[in-house]
Amino acid sequence: MASSSSLCRSWLYHVFVSFRGEDVRKGFLSHVLKELKSKGIIPFVDNEIKRGESVGPVLVGAIIQSRVAIVLLSRNYASSSWCLDELVEIMKCREECQQTVMTIFYEVDPSHVRKQTGDFGKAFEETCVGKTEEVKQAWRQALKEVAGIAGYHSSNSDNEADLINKVASDVTDVLGFTPSKDFDEFVGIGAQITEIKSKLILQSEQVKVIGVVGPPGIGKTTTARVLYNQLSPGFPFSTFFENIRGKYEKPCGNDYSLKLRFHQNLLSQLLNQKEIEVRHLGVAQNMLSDKKVLAVLDEVDNWWQLEEMAKQREWVGPGSIIIITTEDVKLLKQLRLGIDHIYEMKFPTCYESLEILCQYAFDQNSPYDGLRVMGSYLRGMSR
Numbered sequence: 001m002a003s004s005s006s007l008c009r010s011w012l013y014h015v016f017v018s019f020r021g022e023d024v025r026k027g028f029l030s031h032v033l034k035e036l037k038s039k040g041i042i043p044f045v046d047n048e049i050k051r052g053e054s055v056g057p058v059l060v061g062a063i064i065q066s067r068v069a070i071v072l073l074s075r076n077y078a079s080s081s082w083c084l085d086e087l088v089e090i091m092k093c094r095e096e097c098q099q100t101v102m103t104i105f106y107e108v109d110p111s112h113v114r115k116q117t118g119d120f121g122k123a124f125e126e127t128c129v130g131k132t133e134e135v136k137q138a139w140r141q142a143l144k145e146v147a148g149i150a151g152y153h154s155s156n157s158d159n160e161a162d163l164i165n166k167v168a169s170d171v172t173d174v175l176g177f178t179p180s181k182d183f184d185e186f187v188g189i190g191a192q193i194t195e196i197k198s199k200l201i202l203q204s205e206q207v208k209v210i211g212v213v214g215p216p217g218i219g220k221t222t223t224a225r226v227l228y229n230q231l232s233p234g235f236p237f238s239t240f241f242e243n244i245r246g247k248y249e250k251p252c253g254n255d256y257s258l259k260l261r262f263h264q265n266l267l268s269q270l271l272n273q274k275e276i277e278v279r280h281l282g283v284a285q286n287m288l289s290d291k292k293v294l295a296v297l298d299e300v301d302n303w304w305q306l307e308e309m310a311k312q313r314e315w316v317g318p319g320s321i322i323i324i325t326t327e328d329v330k331l332l333k334q335l336r337l338g339i340d341h342i343y344e345m346k347f348p349t350c351y352e353s354l355e356i357l358c359q360y361a362f363d364q365n366s367p368y369d370g371l372r373v374m375g376s377y378l379r380g381m382s383r
Contacts, residue, residue, distance in 0.1 A: 011234040012197055013044040014175055016066035018086045023074035028106055028160065032072075035168040037190075041175070042230060058198075063089045068174055069099055070167070071146055073113055074106045078124035081131070084139045091142045100174050103151030104167065114147035116140065187348065187355045192223050193230070199341040200231075205318035211332040212325045214345030220325040223345065224296050227323060235294040235321075239269035245301040262305065270295065285315040293320040300326045303334060313338075 015036060019029055036043050044062045063069065069090045077083050093099040105113070112118040116125070124143070128136045157163040200208055212220050225240060232238040248262050264278040267287060278284070293316040300306060306324070316322070324339075326332060332339050348356060355365050 011067045012065040012200055012231065013062065014041045014066065015043040015068045015070055015171060016063050016090070017043055017045050017070045017072060018083060018090060019072040020074050020077040020080055020083055023076050024072055024106060028154075028164075029072065031160070032070075032104075032164050032167065035164050036171065039168050039172055041168065041171055059086070060089055064093055064097065067100065068171055069093065069101045070104065070171075071101060072104045072106055073108055073146070075108050075119055076123055077108070078113075078116070078120055078139075078143070079127055081127050084124075084127065084142070087142045087146060088138050091145050094145075101146065101149060102167065102170065102174075103146055103149045104154070104163075105151055106154045110147050110151070110153070114144050116143060187352045187359070189219065189223060189226060192219075192343075192346065193226055196223070196227060196341075196343050197230075199343070200321060207313040207316055207318070207320045207322065209313070209322045209324070209335070209339045211329070211339050211342040212323065212345065213327070213329045213332065213342055215327060218345045218347065220327075220345055221298050224298055224323055224325050228294065228296050231321065232294055235292055237270045237288075237291050238294040239266065240296045240298065241266055241269060242296075242298040244297060244305055245299040248305060259304065266295070288316045289314055291317045291320075293317065293322075295320070296323045296325070298325045300324055300331065301328060303331060306331075306335065 017029070017033070019025070021029075033043055033045065044066055063086065071087060071090060090099070090101060094101045108120055109118065112120040115121070124139070128139070152163055152167055154160070154163065196210065196212070199210060212224055214220050221242065228238070228240045244262075248258060259281060260278050263281060263284045264276055267276050267278065267284055268274060270288065270291075270293060295316070297306070324332065329342060329344075332342055354367075358364055358366055
């Protein structure tokens with residue numbers, strides 16, 4: 001396994017949130033997440049991860065690959081060994097990766113966190129029962145460090161909404177960019193992106209290959225474009241190589257020159273160099289094998305388009321991610337380099353379909369009230 005420092009700049013998420021669910025999940029946390037998402041900020045929340053005895057590799061990867069960590073300290077935070085293990089990893093990333101750590105003291109005194117006293121301390125002592133001295137010391141040190149970070153105090157705020165807005169605004173400032181909202185109106189895309197990204201958490205510097213499959217018009221290219229926009233800042237070399245099917249039609253026989261042109265254009269985009277001479281099909285590997293690359297190969301429809309680069313993963317450097325969109329799942333399964341995950345695009349649910357219809361028909365996300373009344377009336381007439 002690669003060290004965390006070697007993965008520090010591979011951001012998959014803007015924010016990782018560490019919290020004690022029973023204290024904040026249904027109230028304060030839900031409002032924090034809603035505000036973050038409204039600003040285009042992508043949080044990782046471990047709602048779907050099965051909890052075991054210790055923090056697993058998927059969660060460690062999510063922590064390492066988040067630009068900011070928000071530690072939401074509450075009364076029962078220390079009653080969870082899982083939360084304390086998360087905190088140890090977060091503080092490690094703060095030191096090794098210069099990850100920004102932001103603390104929210106929600107109905108808990110920072111001094112109780114730092115010294116493990118009061119109700120917070122009682123919960124901590126109960127969690128320590130049966131643990132090794134090494135584990136307990138790591139927890140104590142992490143709590144001491146996180147309590148020393150100037151944070152946000154719910155007790156100092158008369159209005160939770162203002163506190164939450166302040167946190168989200170500060171996260172935006174830390175990220176130092178204005179997130180794209182180009183795809184905000186696409187219904188259901190957020191859930192699809194989250195699911196795909198869960199397969200991309202890297203625990204080593206191996207190359208990841210992901211396929212996105214589905215029929216025409218279902219949103220493969222749009223989904224891949226959103227992924228690309230979110231991931232590309234973490235890669236020194238990246239390209240969205242779109243509409244391969246339309247630009248590179250199936251050759252008659254072995255059209256070597258078309259393959260060379262395909263590789264030349266791919267290299268030109270990845271390296272941002274217009275004048276690249278490609279005399280043979282090994283040039284791409286020669287030029288990219290030591291480079292960390294994000295490449296989206298959009299609308300691949302024929303094996304020859306992937307033939308040379310698909311022979312082995314080493315044609316790009318460690319930590320690279322290759323995303324392939326196609327209508328043909330069989331094509332992906334033929335890849336000799338193997339594919340880490342095939343994501344099949346999902347059709348909209350009934351509710352999402354209604355929302356899409358309303359966006360086009362009424363320029364809003366739901367039907368007019370009068371239309372609902374009329375629909376109910378007509379439904380009754382059909383009986």
